[in-house]
Amino acid sequence: MLAATSVPPQLGLDRLLPELIVAGTGFAAIVTELLLPAGRRAVASGLTAFLGLAIALIVLLTATPTGLALSVHAPARVGGVVQDVLVTGWLSDAFSIYVRGTVLVTGMLLLLLSMRYLQRMDRGHGEMTALLLFALLGVMLVSGVQDLLSFFVCLELVTIMAYVLAAFRRNDSRSTEAGLKYLVVGAVSTALLLLGIAFVYGHAGSLSFEAVAATLARGEMSVFLGLGLVLVLVGLLFKVGGVPFHVWIPDVYQGAPTPVTAFLATASKAAGLVLLLRFGTIAFVAGGVAWVPILAVIATATLLFGSLGALGQRNIKRMMGYSGIGHAGYLLMGITAMASAEIAGRAADGPPTAILFYLLAYALTGLTAFAVIVLVAGASGGEHGGRAWRGLWKRSPFLAVAMLLALLSLAGVPPMSGFFAKFLVLKALVDQGLTPLAFLGAGAVIVGLYFYFVWMKEMYFKEPDPELDAGPIHVPLSSRLALIAGMIGMVGMGVFMGPFHTWAEQAAAALLATAR
Amino acid sequence: MATQVLYILFGGMALGAALLAVTRKNPVASAIWLVVMFFGLAATYVVMEAFFVGAIQILVYAGAIMVLFLFVIMLLDLRQQMLEGKPTTRLRFFGVLAALLFLVVGVVALGDAKDRGLLHRAVTPLPREADIVAANPDATSLVDLPLDGTAGAIADEMFTRWVLPFEVASVILLGAILGAVILTKRRLT
Known part of the structure; x- marks a missing residue:
């Protein structure tokens, strides 16, 4: 690896074509707001964005080559030794293609479910879609970053767009509160993340992942390096919503506009986890930080807090917030299994496969649930409490069935996708000898069943609230499409899990291969 | 040696001003100390021969961003409502605890870095401007250097x-x- 090899710099912009399309669509969405009359803006900007994401998805799956883009190899000082390393670049491999595919599907469903919401807004349609697209662009970009600087900037793209989106309904005090809380907590987490990156850079002498990995692989450690890595983990835990960095979740989920909550619960969380996976392939080495106990404690606390906190919730968005913390707990358990495997030097595809499968399954399930929430709240005067859900079965059987499937999948009942996602995580834990954690995860499923069933009871066994305007709920075409796609996805990923699992497995193998 | 003295001087100035900026109760005084901190930081950049970054630091931070801060403070007329109300005992306790922990971790980390010789790594010194000019006799303007x-x-x-x-x-x-x-x-x- 000494400076003998010289790799020419790669431009390779065709590897970033889907991202360029998404960015361009974002600019187009802003223009629709300026050019079109007020009545057409909502549909036009939403449709433009949807088509842009669809084209990007087609391009991603058919015409995106793998390999490096914008890469620079250069001699870098790695712990006192000069090596030729990949200083910066963007890697398009099976892992990043899986993540980008998940993000694009998430984005398309998000836009479909936002359409109704956009139509009800009196202003800022183009801005909202553009900000959403930029945030999705950020999540796509984090999947391929190869250095700490791009890592930070791409993650901030997601976060800063989310601050604005959370506060978007500025006349609503809940939304402004959500935006402000998210901003303050997010700023602290960003500061810690940046401090961590500075410490890692200070020790490794390079921002490149390859150089940091080489430094760690040689067994070089210092308190500063360990501290830096732990601070990076803390910064990512904020994004994922792991205990004790979860405090913002219930309030922000409740206050933010529902499509934004859906974004935070799915794509934004995925950004944190994708970076945790990349970070894990570098940082989880023997002889350094005691990752397994740290992560096991955090994952356990997150799972317990999410499951127990969701028990008494009477507001559906708040309940989804706590349930989201619970799901973050399962995902962090997957990360714990990965740390255990990496530190022991076992090349195990299992944990990353489970996490990637979980991310796609959770995105489809969560988006279906949020699509129903948008419609039910819209038909009940913005009410998110239990009484809006009473007798949903009588008001709209279609919505009631969709929500039932989503709640069953969230709870992890077979044959839904959520069951196999949880199963894969628990299996990975057992494979890595972390059986107590697996038992805990299985126990939390039972608690989850209870609090999801409370909402099913409201929907199916209670009469509609006479105080609310409890007529039938109109389901517009866009939401109908989103719900049908979501339901097919949830059931399909459960019943025909083979192809999805293989795809996730290939992505996981590619992720682990880059680290070696 | 002179650069080290200057670095410590300006770095100390930035640190002291930063401390004063967070401890003042009057927001205007805080903002002014922040300006002093920005100047100290710009000076340390110059000492490290990052002249351009130093200049940008003054233009952007001490100039644009501080003016924005002062505008907000003046428009909201915050001087009337200085930070009133004392922090609770619990808040103080945790504040002091967090500061102490940070201090301990910092001292341990610095000691560890010193033991491992990380603080005195050989760094290639930047070429001096005069040497660069001498090495490029054909250059007609500074841009070519x-x-x-x-x-x-x-x-x-x-x-x-x-x-x-x-x-x-x-x-x-x-x-x-x-x-x-x-x-x-x-x-x-």
Whole structure:
């Protein structure tokens, strides 16, 4: 690896074509707001964005080559030794293609479910879609970053767009509160993340992942390096919503506009986890930080807090917030299994496969649930409490069935996708000898069943609230499409899990291969 | 030796001003100390021969951003309502605890770095300007010289090696502008 090899710099912009399309669509969405009359803006900007994401998805799956883009190899000082390393670049491999595919599907469903919401807004349609697209662009970009600087900037793209989106309904005090809380907590987490990156850079002498990995692989450690890595983990835990960095979740989920909550619960969380996976392939080495106990404690606390906190919730968005913390707990358990495997030097595809499968399954399930929430709240005067859900079965059987499937999948009942996602995580834990954690995860499923069933009871066994305007709920075409796609996805990923699992497995193998 | 003295002097000035900025109760005094901190930081950049970054630090932070801060403070007329109310005992306890923990970790980390010889790593010294001029006798203007710490050196890094984060940052700024308009403009129709 000494400076003998010289790799020419790669431009390779065709590897970033889907991202360029998404960015361009974002600019187009802003223009629709300026050019079109007020009545057409909502549909036009939403449709433009949807088509842009669809084209990007087609391009991603058919015409995106793998390999490096914008890469620079250069001699870098790695712990006192000069090596030729990949200083910066963007890697398009099976892992990043899986993540980008998940993000694009998430984005398309998000836009479909936002359409109704956009139509009800009196202003800022183009801005909202553009900000959403930029945030999705950020999540796509984090999947391929190869250095700490791009890592930070791409993650901030997601976060800063989310601050604005959370506060978007500025006349609503809940939304402004959500935006402000998210901003303050997010700023602290960003500061810690940046401090961590500075410490890692200070020790490794390079921002490149390859150089940091080489430094760690040689067994070089210092308190500063360990501290830096732990601070990076803390910064990512904020994004994922792991205990004790979860405090913002219930309030922000409740206050933010529902499509934004859906974004935070799915794509934004995925950004944190994708970076945790990349970070894990570098940082989880023997002889350094005691990752397994740290992560096991955090994952356990997150799972317990999410499951127990969701028990008494009477507001559906708040309940989804706590349930989201619970799901973050399962995902962090997957990360714990990965740390255990990496530190022991076992090349195990299992944990990353489970996490990637979980991310796609959770995105489809969560988006279906949020699509129903948008419609039910819209038909009940913005009410998110239990009484809006009473007798949903009588008001709209279609919505009631969709929500039932989503709640069953969230709870992890077979044959839904959520069951196999949880199963894969628990299996990975057992494979890595972390059986107590697996038992805990299985126990939390039972608690989850209870609090999801409370909402099913409201929907199916209670009469509609006479105080609310409890007529039938109109389901517009866009939401109908989103719900049908979501339901097919949830059931399909459960019943025909083979192809999805293989795809996730290939992505996981590619992720682990880059680290070696 | 002279540079080390200057570095410690200006670094100390920045640290002291930063401490004063967070401890003052009057927001205007805080803002003024922040300006002093920015100048101290700019001076340390200059001592490290990063002249361009030093100049930008003064233009952007001490200039633009501070003016913005002062505008906000003046428009909200915050002087009337200085930070009143004392922090609770519990808040103080945890504040002191956090500061102490940070101190301990910092001292341990620095001691560890010193033991491992990380603090005195050989760093290639930057070539002196005079040497660069002597090595390039054909150059007719400063632009042709490979000078470190100049706008040219920064542009070179930013537009070749770090072009991806640079472009992503421009999308962030666009989003921030959109956000500022949507969240603050009074009427949008």
